[in-house]
Amino acid sequence: MSSLGVARQVGAVLLAIALAPLFMGWIAQCRAWLQNRSAPPLFLPWRMLRKLFWKDAALAEHASALFRATPYVLFGTMVLAAAIIPSVVLDLPFVLVADAIALVGLFATARVFIALAAMDIGTAFGTLGARREMMIGFLAEPALLMVFFNAFLISGSTALPTIAARLAAPPFVIYPSLAFAGIAFVMVLLAENARIPIDNPATHLELTMIHEAMVLEYSARHLALVEWASALKLFNYACIGFALFVPWGLASQHASPGTLLLAVVALVLKLALAGAALAVVETVSAKLRIFRAPEFLAMAFLLAVLGLLVHLLLGA
Amino acid sequence: MAPASSAVKAVPLLANVRGRRLLAPEREQWSGMAESMKAGGAGLLALWGTDDRDRDGCFRIHAAYLLPDEVVLVEHALPAGSESYPGLGPLFPVAGRLQRSVADLLGLRAEGGDERGWLRHGGWPETFFPLRRDSPATARFARISAPYPFVAVSGDGVHEIPVGPVHAGTIEPGNFRFSVVGEKVLRLEERLGYTHKGVARRFEQLSQSEGQRLAARLSGDSAVAFSWAYCAALEAVTGVAVPPRAAALRALVLERERIANHLGDLGALGNDAGFAFGLAQFSRLKEDLLRANAQALGARYPFDFVVPGGVARDLPAGAPAALTTQLGALETAITELRRIYDDHPGLQDRFREAGRLERELAGTLGALGLAARASGLGRDLRVDQPWPPYDRLAPKLAVRTEGDVAARVQVRFDEVLESIRLCRLLLDGLPDGATGVEVPAAEPDRLGIGLIEGWRGPVLIALHAGPGGAIRRCHPHDPSCQNWPLLEFAILGNIVPDFPLINKSFNLSYSGQDG
Numbered sequence: 053m054s055s056l057g058v059a060r061q062v063g064a065v066l067l068a069i070a071l072a073p074l075f076m077g078w079i080a081q082c083r084a085w086l087q088n089r090s091a092p093p094l095f096l097p098w099r100m101l102r103k104l105f106w107k108d109a110a111l112a113e114h115a116s117a118l119f120r121a122t123p124y125v126l127f128g129t130m131v132l133a134a135a136i137i138p139s140v141v142l143d144l145p146f147v148l149v150a151d152a153i154a155l156v157g158l159f160a161t162a163r164v165f166i167a168l169a170a171m172d173i174g175t176a177f178g179t180l181g182a183r184r185e186m187m188i189g190f191l192a193e194p195a196l197l198m199v200f201f202n203a204f205l206i207s208g209s210t211a212l213p214t215i216a217a218r219l220a221a222p223p224f225v226i227y228p229s230l231a232f233a234g235i236a237f238v239m240v241l242l243a244e245n246a247r248i249p250i251d252n253p254a255t256h257l258e259l260t261m262i263h264e265a266m267v268l269e270y271s272a273r274h275l276a277l278v279e280w281a282s283a284l285k286l287f288n289y290a291c292i293g294f295a296l297f298v299p300w301g302l303a304s305q306h307a308s309p310g311t312l313l314l315a316v317v318a319l320v321l322k323l324a325l326a327g328a329a330l331a332v333v334e335t336v337s338a339k340l341r342i343f344r345a346p347e348f349l350a351m352a353f354l355l356a357v358l359g360l361l362v363h364l365l366l367g368a
Numbered sequence: 369m370a371p372a373s374s375a376v377k378a379v380p381l382l383a384n385v386r387g388r389r390l391l392a393p394e395r396e397q398w399s400g401m402a403e404s405m406k407a408g409g410a411g412l413l414a415l416w417g418t419d420d421r422d423r424d425g426c427f428r429i430h431a432a433y434l435l436p437d438e439v440v441l442v443e444h445a446l447p448a449g450s451e452s453y454p455g456l457g458p459l460f461p462v463a464g465r466l467q468r469s470v471a472d473l474l475g476l477r478a479e480g481g482d483e484r485g486w487l488r489h490g491g492w493p494e495t496f497f498p499l500r501r502d503s504p505a506t507a508r509f510a511r512i513s514a515p516y517p518f519v520a521v522s523g524d525g526v527h528e529i530p531v532g533p534v535h536a537g538t539i540e541p542g543n544f545r546f547s548v549v550g551e552k553v554l555r556l557e558e559r560l561g562y563t564h565k566g567v568a569r570r571f572e573q574l575s576q577s578e579g580q581r582l583a584a585r586l587s588g589d590s591a592v593a594f595s596w597a598y599c600a601a602l603e604a605v606t607g608v609a610v611p612p613r614a615a616a617l618r619a620l621v622l623e624r625e626r627i628a629n630h631l632g633d634l635g636a637l638g639n640d641a642g643f644a645f646g647l648a649q650f651s652r653l654k655e656d657l658l659r660a661n662a663q664a665l666g667a668r669y670p671f672d673f674v675v676p677g678g679v680a681r682d683l684p685a686g687a688p689a690a691l692t693t694q695l696g697a698l699e700t701a702i703t704e705l706r707r708i709y710d711d712h713p714g715l716q717d718r719f720r721e722a723g724r725l726e727r728e729l730a731g732t733l734g735a736l737g738l739a740a741r742a743s744g745l746g747r748d749l750r751v752d753q754p755w756p757p758y759d760r761l762a763p764k765l766a767v768r769t770e771g772d773v774a775a776r777v778q779v780r781f782d783e784v785l786e787s788i789r790l791c792r793l794l795l796d797g798l799p800d801g802a803t804g805v806e807v808p809a810a811e812p813d814r815l816g817i818g819l820i821e822g823w824r825g826p827v828l829i830a831l832h833a834g835p836g837g838a839i840r841r842c843h844p845h846d847p848s849c850q851n852w853p854l855l856e857f858a859i860l861g862n863i864v865p866d867f868p869l870i871n872k873s874f875n876l877s878y879s880g881q882d883g
Contacts, residue, residue, distance in 0.1 A: 086645070087645045088648055088649065089648050176528070176531075177529075180529065180864070249642065257537070257868040258531065259868055260865040338638075338641045338712060339642025339718070341865070342863060343551070344717075
């Protein structure tokens with residue numbers, strides 16, 4: 053493991069940590085513009101984090117160590133995931149040690165912790181949110197795996213850098229199976245990141261919440277870490293999407309600083325477009341009734357399976 | 369043969385709508401009147417008690433019934449020393465909470481009713497009754513903390529979700545206890561009364577000419593309706609006729625209040641279904657309307673525009689034309705937004721079949737106003753018993769039969785567009801003349817009723833005049849009292865996350881019901 057590789061690995065993770073809140077801010081801006089409102093500042097999520105870190109944390113009386121540890125676990129798993137997913141550089145040291153299936157496991161770990169922490173303090177809302185989160189999770193995970201299997205079949209590998217390199221390599225080929233997988237992936241992304249139409253990140257209505265209901269009891273630095281982890285999760289999902297469906301622009305480990313800079317610019321451009329597209333989806337949709345969420349995710353699963361069939365039957 | 373003194377006596381009712389006032393000296397007559405009202409298709413509109421022990425040693429209980437074409441006021445003097453009366457609960461379910469309120473405030477107990485406190489909440493002891501004349505208005509008590517016995521639901525997998533009284537949004541306090549299995553609601557029990565302010569007692573410290581200011585502030589979103597109801601009651605007891613120009617201007621602000629509230633609700637309903645675009649658009653339209661209010665009426669929310677005898681100020685020169693132009697733009701925008709709402713599959717999927725209240729149940733429960741019209745009960749005071757100037761406007765009734773959230777949305781759209789039409793008519797044919805007349809002090813002991821169709825439903829003020837322009841007793845009644853119980857039924861069989869949307873589709877007043 054070269055020191056240059058380690059330095060660039062650290063740099064990529066720091067970039068992810070820095071960009072994730074901005075990505076949230078950008079989506080909020082696009083949503084505001086699409087609703088004919090004037091937009092909040094791009095850096096608002098950063099200011100929010102700063103404010104939260106300055107505040108004194110209040111803890112529920114009966115909160116256990118699990119409740120206190122969960123924000124750190126969430127943030128840690130999302131940072132680790134950011135290290136695994138190739139966002140700027142393809143073949144970084146961490147990227148090479150874990151594959152996409154480990155990544156799904158990592159997301160599941162975070163989910164288990166947040167659900168347990170939500171039930172830990174024993175409020176009705178926490179339990180309500182945890183229950184709904186597990187329902188969404190157990191439907192979303194298989195769909196995400198199926199999406200990955202599409203890419204695995206094409207590239208013959210479960211490692212994200214290999215997949216991205218294989219798909220980006222000339223000659224340029226259109227894979228019909230990836231089109232199905234792409235739609236399925238967007239649906240999973242919406243569900244997993246508490247976006248409309250599955251969840252509403254902006255709501256104040258406790259009874260309708262999924263993700264927010266689980267974190268109602270968090271405050272100050274704990275809440276900051278939870279929010280930051282949510283932003284990182286969305287950022288990570290976006291980067292997974294880029295690696296699978298628009299893998300162009302990634303640099304190699306030994307690329308020159310100029311190429312690296314270009315890769316960063318490519319990432320920012322992709323994020324800008326993805327954020328705008330996400331805002332459009334969220335603006336034109338209403339939130340689904342919670343019992344339609346299983347249908348929504350079953351549809352994602354089916355689309356991903358269709359992609360597999362297309363690949364296997366047509367060899368495309 | 370019954371002695372002549374105990375026959376039901378009819379006296380004229382002083383009110384802005386047609387009505388009768390019946391004195392029922394015997395308790396059997398009180399119950400009998402309730403039965404014949406029920407048989408005649410009436411709903412119980414309001415219930416209040418008065419402490420007349422200083423006069424004839426009796427407490428009195430008053431019930432206002434609303435029939436399609438008139439209001440009937442039945443009053444019963446309890447025998448001296450008696451503090452209980454026959455309950456109306458079996459005939460009119462809405463009586464339950466009204467009787468509990470009377471018991472908390474005046475200590476008159478309804479026989480055969482729910483004995484739990486409703487408004488008291490430990491703010492004063494059970495032996496103290498704020499509306500009795502011998503209870504000092506300055507009395508202060510330490511808070512008494514006692515658990516409220518919610519009705520428990522047992523069964524396999526049933527659990528409770530307590531929501532409130534403090535909510536996450538900037539809304540008023542109210543406690544909702546859900547009994548659920550999974551996401552399905554088996555039972556909802558409301559506990560209200562957190563915003564009880566003692567308005568009725570405060571009225572007694574004001575003069576008749578000051579009362580309007582307090583009435584307007586009972587439920588801020590219905591400020592014009594309550595102002596007008598109070599003024600109508602006062603004008604009825606004093607026999608004052610309001611000049612036509614003042615009446616037209618009152619109707620104009622009442623309709624503008626209706627439009628503003630409906631616009632707010634339509635946006636909020638979209639937002640609660642995750643369609644924030646709707647909120648942004650309707651909020652802008654509402655803001656435009658409020659700014660025009662500030663220009664033309666001198667206040668964004670016209671709390672003190674309707675005053676006894678007329679209105680506080682005339683429209684500035686040029687205002688009618690400017691308002692008419694703005695209403696045209698508003699109508700275009702609303703028509704466009706209505707198309708977007710109607711054509712949005714996601715939104716319609718959330719609205720339809722959610723929080724359904726069948727017509728028959730709505731009738732049994734005594735639903736009023738907008739909620740009743742969405743369930744097929746076509747009652748609107750402006751149409752059924754038009755008072756000036758509505759008698760020359762011929763408002764159209766907005767009614768739907770489905771009884772779900774979608775129906776309540778549609779009724780709001782219909783009513784907004786109709787209110788725009790009425791505003792145009794009013795602005796076009798604004799009569800010339802004075803905008804107000806002097807209102808003298810009312811003769812003591814007269815009782816007047818003001819009944820106005822606010823945006824939520826009929827708003828009632830019952831004004832008992834005291835000597836020298838004083839208020840002896842004033843009872844304000846908000847239609848939310850009738851409609852809060854509807855929510856407990858509309859939610860049954862729905863899922864927990866649909867509650868906020870269903871609740872918003874009724875959008876009831878906490879402050880108005882708590883008094």
